[in-house]
Amino acid sequence: MSIEIDRQKCVGCGRCRDVCPGTLIALDTEKRAYIKYPRDCWGCTSCIKECPVCAIRFFLGADMGGMGSRMYTEKHGDILDWLIEKPDGGIVKISVDTRESNKY
Amino acid sequence: MKTEIIKTDILIIGGGTAGCYAAVTAAENSDKKILICEKAHIRRSGCLAAGVNALNAYITEGRTPQDYADYCKKDAAGIARDDLLLTMSERLNAVTERLEKEGLVILKDENGKYVTRGNRNIKINGENIKPLLAGMVSKLPNITVLNRVNIIDISVTDNRVNGAFGIGIENDVFYVIEAGAVLIATGGAAGLYKPNNPGFSRHKMWYCPFNTGAGYAMGIRHGAEMTTFEMRFIALRCKDTIAPTGTLAQGVGAKQINAHGEVYEQKYGLTTSGRVYGTVAENIAGRGPCYLQTKGITHEREQSLLKAYLNMAPSQTLKWLESGTLPSEHNVEIEGTEPYIVGGHTASGFWIDADRATTIKGLYAAGDVAGGAPQKYVTGALAEGGIAAHSMLQYLADGISGTVSGDEISQHECEITHFLSAGAPPYSTEQLEEAMQTVMDSYAGGIKTNYRFSGKSLDEADRRIVQLQELSDSLRAGDAQELMYIYELRERLTVCRTVIAHLKARHETRWHCFAENTDFPERDDEHWNVFVNSRFENGKTEIILRRVNSP
Structure with a gap:
């Protein structure tokens, strides 16, 4: 389980690097973020939620039953959309209203 | 690395749950200078x-x-401190209301009352709970935050704390911090044992993998009294993702069932350790895998569950959706994690008084590093941070300030220079970390042995951990981050030795799995209804037994 950062989309703001609780993300010489220690990711998705340009994808390793999907978020006001991109190109979206509590 | 000296009234090591709340409490009740050192952000x-x-x-x-204090003590089979549990419990609701005032979303009924989950829980949207706490800190001008500064040691002379030493991971600065009072709020220790997924996903664990037991190690090194390290915590989690099971067990009432569909949880007791033990026992008896029975829940409940996990453990929602094993159609497989040392769930940690003062003068502990008060969770850690803040203010009322000696500074500078110097170590930090996890897994009651150990296996564990400690002297770092990894490994090795000594000292099995001693498989209330405490002195861990007060 880890993350991937899309170099083309990255704008070099460094917010993902700042919030990573494990200090696992670095900026390269052209100020593009990359995951320096991919095996040390906790899967907290802080970086994904902080990225202003949706450049970061989260995935499960095959060792924990991953099937090749990628997950990312988009924020629209109070709504946090979680999107799962499947290997066949299909997308599942779950919208969470951040003003609403968990029900369980 | 250049050296920088900073002076402050209060130093808080670790800007997590307890640390942030302690800083806010101290800042709102005084004009003292408060410094938080946080190794991340x-x-x-x-x-x-x-x-x-x-x-x-x-x-x-x-x-x-x-009632809450009684519940905690019962779940810990009596090994918990009434004074700590009660002072914490009295503050749980006040800190909750404070968080709500700061913007935390809490579920309410039509009369405006919190909706409860069982007897002790309330439902929230806590995805942004840490940014909320950080926001409270940033509004207060007398708090300074040094992010990406990893504290490697505290300064102690004549059993009084004077400050701490840290490394700036991004700016290559060696920090010497002089402080009147110091709060340790570094969290517990993960990564001592081989994890559930030791390969690519090795950090997919229950507890924060970046909590390395730094605070415990600093205390142990300077002879602070520690308690109940033998009461390890093992969480019952969703298989592979290591996501929480409480949301399924308490939220939708899912029972623990074995491969034959039989509900087994009543057979082994419903304590935290009993739930793990039952799952292990059913697997050993050939009745695994085990599951939480979610099959048949409504579509609406399923949708709520998918959202609930996104706010806390998004990998579980991803797993359900990408593997097509939705909880309404498939029961959720469960397993026990590797053991952790974590005072927010069990009673392990610094031996403290009701003021949250450790046995080192001026040094306080709150949250997962503080012992004696299990089942703290988030609100308990906040409560302890608040109590510790008030105690530190009282301690500082006499005008106490800290001064770190030049000898201590140069001693730490030398050590850092050694690790940063050129050299050809036989092994990398990562290799020694894996070796440590294998030793603990094999000989000190890891997943491999179904959490069981014996006196003989613990002796072997200790022998090998000492060897790894010696090997760790030869490690070298290419930059400040690698230097932090060397210190983290050494902290974990220090904690491992204390865990081994405690496991060896308790001659009974009081908590299944948490401390499953094959030499003494029964609970022995006549002799062992006591705290097992320890002090590290002259290279040896001395065990101290202390009485448990009756309620």
């Missing part, structure tokens, strides 16, 4: 990085703080 660091979807420690209507 307080916005998303520590246990709450991903968020949390319930507050598990709350005094619901008709219940009292004493």
